[in-house]
Amino acid sequence: MKLKYFLYFLLAIAFVSCSDDDDKDTHDPVAQALIDDDILVNFLQSHYINEDKRVDTIKNGEIPLMDYVDIENITLNDIKYKLYVYTDFKGIGINPTKNDSVQIKYQGFTIDSIKFDENLSFTASRSWLLLPRTIQGWQYGIPYFKEGKKVINPDESFDYFATGKGVIFMPSGLAYGNFAQGAIPQNGVLYFYVELGSVRIVDTDTDGVPDYLEDLNDNNDVFDDDTDGDEIPNFLDIDDDDDEKLTIDEDANGDGDPTNDDTDGDGIPDYLDADS
Numbered sequence: 001m002k003l004k005y006f007l008y009f010l011l012a013i014a015f016v017s018c019s020d021d022d023d024k025d026t027h028d029p030v031a032q033a034l035i036d037d038d039i040l041v042n043f044l045q046s047h048y049i050n051e052d053k054r055v056d057t058i059k060n061g062e063i064p065l066m067d068y069v070d071i072e073n074i075t076l077n078d079i080k081y082k083l084y085v086y087t088d089f090k091g092i093g094i095n096p097t098k099n100d101s102v103q104i105k106y107q108g109f110t111i112d113s114i115k116f117d118e119n120l121s122f123t124a125s126r127s128w129l130l131l132p133r134t135i136q137g138w139q140y141g142i143p144y145f146k147e148g149k150k151v152i153n154p155d156e157s158f159d160y161f162a163t164g165k166g167v168i169f170m171p172s173g174l175a176y177g178n179f180a181q182g183a184i185p186q187n188g189v190l191y192f193y194v195e196l197g198s199v200r201i202v203d204t205d206t207d208g209v210p211d212y213l214e215d216l217n218d219n220n221d222v223f224d225d226d227t228d229g230d231e232i233p234n235f236l237d238i239d240d241d242d243d244e245k246l247t248i249d250e251d252a253n254g255d256g257d258p259t260n261d262d263t264d265g266d267g268i269p270d271y272l273d274a275d276s
Helices: 003-016 020-026 029-046 136-144
Strands: 047-049 055-057 070-076 079-089 101-110 115-119 128-130 149-152 158-161 164-170 190-200
Touching: 029 047, 029 079, 029 164, 070 136, 079 136, 136 164, 136 190
Parallel strands: none
Antiparallel strands: 047 055, 070 079, 079 164, 101 115, 101 128, 101 190, 149 158, 164 190
16 A cells, blocks of 8 residues: 555644544544545545455556546535445345345455455344444445345355445545544544345334335435424334324225325325324
């Protein structure tokens, strides 16, 4: 790894803090987001994906990663970030949403290519992850990929083929921020190799409406959607409109989906309509 990326880290740390004690007071997440993006852009312009599907330094005029990544602009707490995603293969099944559970293999690296974590088995206990409990870079990055096809082997073990595979590159503000985590430094810019095996659509309150559809204002936050104002978010509320009829029982046409039933024709699904 080139020396300049190490120097970027030193400059970034020097910019935001002089000591661990001072850092809490002087850390500027807006400025840090700009520093992180400069680091990522320079990295993506000077690295490529080699024949082994690994990130490698450009030495012979290879096409830079920057030419292949998707860029997602994300605003959180009024801070603007950029997430970069390289897709080797999209997969063949469904895409997860940021509210779902995924079975995944991964390897995590700091921007100077120090590996800090990995899970290389779909059968490992930690291969299933609930995306809302992961870092923001995963919540926004993993949905770029689709699940694969599960295959049961003769010995009853299993694997997947045609899985979604790629690399997610993220600023510290979408990862662990200003907190060091083991080999991850403060303001650590990271990248992850990921392989998506399977997806479970999550319905936390088992009311027949998946969590991602409970995000009624479409702001990627299911906690601020509360139709009946009872201070219980819809994704945790088994009676979303407080009409004393469970959401799961407001499936008038019996197709297992309460979201497409509108008995009084007012454009509001019965499960959100107290006077339906």
